[in-house]
Amino acid sequence: MKxxxxxxxxxxxxxDPHLNIWHWQIPLYLFLGGLAAGLIFYAGLYTILNKEKxxxxxxxxxxxxxxxxxxxxLFMLFLDLKHKMYFWQLYTTFRIESPxxxxxxxxxxxxxxxxxxxxxxxxxxxxxxxxxxxWLDRFEAWVIAYRKQLAWVLVVLAIxxxxxxxxxxxxxxxxxxxxxxxxGFLFLTSGLSTGAATIMWMSKNHTExxxxxxxxxxxxxxxxxxxxxxxxxxxxxxxxxxxxxxLFLGGDFTVSFWVFVIVLGLVFPGVLExxxxxxxxxxxxxxxxxxxxxxxxxxxxxxxxxQVTRYLY
Amino acid sequence: MExxxxxxxxxxxxxxxxxxxxxxxxxxLLLLMTYFITGRGLGASGAVKSTVVATVNEITPExxxxxxxxxxxxxxxxxxxxxxxxxxxxxxxxGAFLSGALAGRLKLKVEHSPGITAGTRLVAAxxxxxxxxxxxxxxRGCTSGAALSGSASLALSGFLAMMxxxxxxxxIAWIFRKLWV
Numbered sequence: 023m024k025x026x027x028x029x030x031x032x033x034x035x036x037x038d039p040h041l042n043i044w045h046w047q048i049p050l051y052l053f054l055g056g057l058a059a060g061l062i063f064y065a066g067l068y069t070i071l072n073k074e075k076x077x078x079x080x081x082x083x084x085x086x087x088x089x090x091x092x093x094x095x096l097f098m099l100f101l102d103l104k105h106k107m108y109f110w111q112l113y114t115t116f117r118i119e120s121p122x123x124x125x126x127x128x129x130x131x132x133x134x135x136x137x138x139x140x141x142x143x144x145x146x147x148x149x150x151x152x153x154x155x156x157w158l159d160r161f162e163a164w165v166i167a168y169r170k171q172l173a174w175v176l177v178v179l180a181i182x183x184x185x186x187x188x189x190x191x192x193x194x195x196x197x198x199x200x201x202x203x204x205x206g207f208l209f210l211t212s213g214l215s216t217g218a219a220t221i222m223w224m225s226k227n228h229t230e231x232x233x234x235x236x237x238x239x240x241x242x243x244x245x246x247x248x249x250x251x252x253x254x255x256x257x258x259x260x261x262x263x264x265x266x267x268x269l270f271l272g273g274d275f276t277v278s279f280w281v282f283v284i285v286l287g288l289v290f291p292g293v294l295e296x297x298x299x300x301x302x303x304x305x306x307x308x309x310x311x312x313x314x315x316x317x318x319x320x321x322x323x324x325x326x327x328x329q330v331t332r333y334l335y
Numbered sequence: 336m337e338x339x340x341x342x343x344x345x346x347x348x349x350x351x352x353x354x355x356x357x358x359x360x361x362x363x364l365l366l367l368m369t370y371f372i373t374g375r376g377l378g379a380s381g382a383v384k385s386t387v388v389a390t391v392n393e394i395t396p397e398x399x400x401x402x403x404x405x406x407x408x409x410x411x412x413x414x415x416x417x418x419x420x421x422x423x424x425x426x427x428x429x430g431a432f433l434s435g436a437l438a439g440r441l442k443l444k445v446e447h448s449p450g451i452t453a454g455t456r457l458v459a460a461x462x463x464x465x466x467x468x469x470x471x472x473x474x475r476g477c478t479s480g481a482a483l484s485g486s487a488s489l490a491l492s493g494f495l496a497m498m499x500x501x502x503x504x505x506x507i508a509w510i511f512r513k514l515w516v
Contacts (some may be wrong), residue, residue, distance in 0.1 A: 181397055277417070277422070281422055281425065285429075290429050290433075297433075297437070303436070303439060303441060304441065304444075305441060308432065332364065
């Protein structure tokens with residue numbers, strides 16, 4: 023018999039000492055959600071700025087990736103649920119203090135709107151496309167007429183979605199690694215960066231690629247700043263936060279975090295972007311791929327490492 | 336605006352490759368630094384070996400554990416990929432890419448002698464790589480691991496490996512010269 027379990031009262035499988043409830047579905051969703059948020063943000067932003075012609079990939083082509091990314095991401099969230107058939111109950115209430123509620127409703131709004139946005143550009147992207155239905159034709163004309171208003175709604179929702187992917191973790195206050203308010207902005211920045219990398223990769227337009235290369239470089243710098251700040255914040259905090267940071271500073275996640283996220287996922291593509299800005303020829307797929315893979319691994323590490331950290335020792 | 340560092344002219348060969356003697360000295364210094372920082376030498380075939388071991392262990396774990404060769408690189412605690420050589424080779428790829436970018440010769444192409452086709456070159460290189468991989472495991476290291484790092488630490492096996500690799504190369508280069516010139 024294991025008497026110590028009775029004495030301590032800590033026989034809580036999958037929660038104590040380490041959380042073991044979130045697996046690959048959650049980081050994959052966080053990545054796809056962040057990517058979709060980034061893509062939708064740029065599509066909306068350049069529409070609001072009246073620059074659809076200068077940035078055709080950002081506004082039109084790349085926006086087609088957002089709806090499938092959101093649908094796959096939502097499916098991942100669904101796969102993660104223990105009681106799958108009760109998912110609809112999230113939509114029977116709205117609780118302003120619950121990040122899950124914010125996320126569920128934001129996704130509920132942004133997913134169909136991103137479909138509508140892409141559909142309104144289908145005729146331009148696929149020449150000869152015909153809806154073969156007068157109601158759909160009328161609806162398309164209506165969406166095109168109100169595109170700017172739709173862009174405003176999408177930009178706001180995309181920012182909420184991007185922040186939410188981080189807040190989902192940081193609201194989990196029982197895990198010191200996640201319980202930091204910088205996570206929302208860090209994940210938003212990372213999502214915008216993966217979105218910019220995708221647009222840069224897809225674009226055939228020289229100016230657009232250049233602009234998105236610069237945007238991406240700036241976001242990489244901001245992301246590195248946030249990560250430094252996060253680690254410094256942990257280091258200056260209580261013992262449990264110091265323990266959490268030590269996972270990345272000599273602990274189990276040191277190699278994967280520094281090699282794949284910091285060096286290959288941020289610094290290396292950052293250097294390549296600088297070289298490109300200075301006029302060197304860089305195949306754009308390489309920095310873009312590094313950023314995308316780095317962003318994905320970052321989320322896997324944050325979800326995995328966060329579950330290992332704890333307050334109770 | 337003038338940038339202080341300009342992209343090199345793609346047609347100017349002089350800027351494209353480093354002087355090989357200077358390259359050799361730099362490689363030696365790199366080796367010295369590697370010993371100083373990591374306490375061990377450079378390697379390349381070890382990373383390939385780790386990748387093969389990890390793949391075999393993933394596909395048929397029973398076979399990997401049964402095999403005398405594979406089982407020595409497998410532990411229950413961590414993946415066979417978690418060795419510094421794997422990360423070193425990732426760094427080599429990234430560094431080579433950067434150096435290619437700085438020299439302005441990043442282009443997807445197959446370099447081969449005018450006498451053969453790109454296909455012949457790829458087949459010959461694959462066969463050569465296969466033999467080198469096999470040989471490196473018999474000899475417990477490749478040019479970097481056994482010859483370079485070994486001779487730098489004054490190991491007799493390192494000098495033997497160096498002489499074996501380059502001596503054989505000289506001896507049979509004439510037979511395969513059509514692949515190069």
